Amino acid sequence: MRVDIVSIFPEYLAPLDLSLIGKARANGTLRLAVHDLRTWTHDVHRTVDDTPYGGGPGMVMRPEPWGEALDSLAPAEVPPPHLVVPAPTGVPFTQALAHELAAAPHLLFACGRYEGIDQRVLDHAATRMPVTEVSLGDYVLFGGEVAVLVILEAVTRLLPGVLGNAGSLEDESHAHGLLEAPMYTKPATWRGLDVPEVLRSGDHGRIARWRRDAALTRTALRRPDLLAALDLGTLDKRDMVA
Numbered sequence: 001m002r003v004d005i006v007s008i009f010p011e012y013l014a015p016l017d018l019s020l021i022g023k024a025r026a027n028g029t030l031r032l033a034v035h036d037l038r039t040w041t042h043d044v045h046r047t048v049d050d051t052p053y054g055g056g057p058g059m060v061m062r063p064e065p066w067g068e069a070l071d072s073l074a075p076a077e078v079p080p081p082h083l084v085v086p087a088p089t090g091v092p093f094t095q096a097l098a099h100e101l102a103a104a105p106h107l108l109f110a111c112g113r114y115e116g117i118d119q120r121v122l123d124h125a126a127t128r129m130p131v132t133e134v135s136l137g138d139y140v141l142f143g144g145e146v147a148v149l150v151i152l153e154a155v156t157r158l159l160p161g162v163l164g165n166a167g168s169l170e171d172e173s174h175a176h177g178l179l180e181a182p183m184y185t186k187p188a189t190w191r192g193l194d195v196p197e198v199l200r201s202g203d204h205g206r207i208a209r210w211r212r213d214a215a216l217t218r219t220a221l222r223r224p225d226l227l228a229a230l231d232l233g234t235l236d237k238r239d240m241v242a
């Protein structure tokens with residue numbers, strides 16, 4: 001997978017040199033490049049923003065640098081890159097969207113700052129590539145860089161070979177629309193608190209049912225919205241497996 005990230009604060013993306021993403025870059029699973037948007041400015045002040053039409057507070061990112069950046073990083077390639085724009089106005093970022101993005105051969109991230117990017121940049125890009133504005137949640141950040149770190153971690157870990165134990169992907173939270181059951185490790189008793197006996201029973205059928213029930217209970221209590229969206233038929237099939 002090729003990933004290009006455009007930002008006016010490229011140093012914000014330094015954590016992408018670390019840990020499993022850093023290893024994926026080193027072994028070629030991920031070909032990632034971070035670009036400074038000011039590369040595509042031509043004035044002495046390297047201006048990337050201006051006042052908003054219609055008035056209002058703050059500044060808006062000018063279309064010209066972005067247009068040149070996207071032209072440079074997304075030439076007429078087939079298939080075109082998927083442009084991902086983290087923004088409070090985006091669609092919710094979910095595990096399902098992470099899987100969709102993980103299937104793309106080339107992701108292009110545009111990190112907005114100030115009051116955002118001139119809308120025409122996204123409209124023009126959408127004439128030649130898929131464009132998705134993505135929101136991590138209903139709150140406001142300084143810009144898109146931190147969101148890119150989150151999105152890229154969720155996407156990269158889905159790529160073959162990145163996680164040492166691919167089995168981790170099978171029953172983790174959101175893998176099947178539920179929150180994960182509580183997890184325990186040694187010692188069996190800690191500060192007077194015991195690990196549930198069923199998990200130490202060695203009875204894999206009982207353990208699977210306990211985990212499924214615990215996941216359902218946790219999801220119902222904390223995320224009833226997920227439960228409402230769950231295909232209970234799928235749950236029934238999983239139940240038969242368990």
Ligand SMILES: Nc1c(O)cccc1[N+](=O)[O-]
Nearest residue numbers: 086087135136140141147
């Ligand atoms: N919320 C927000 C923002 O305020 C700016 C950029 C990205 C996001 N987000 O992804 O949630």
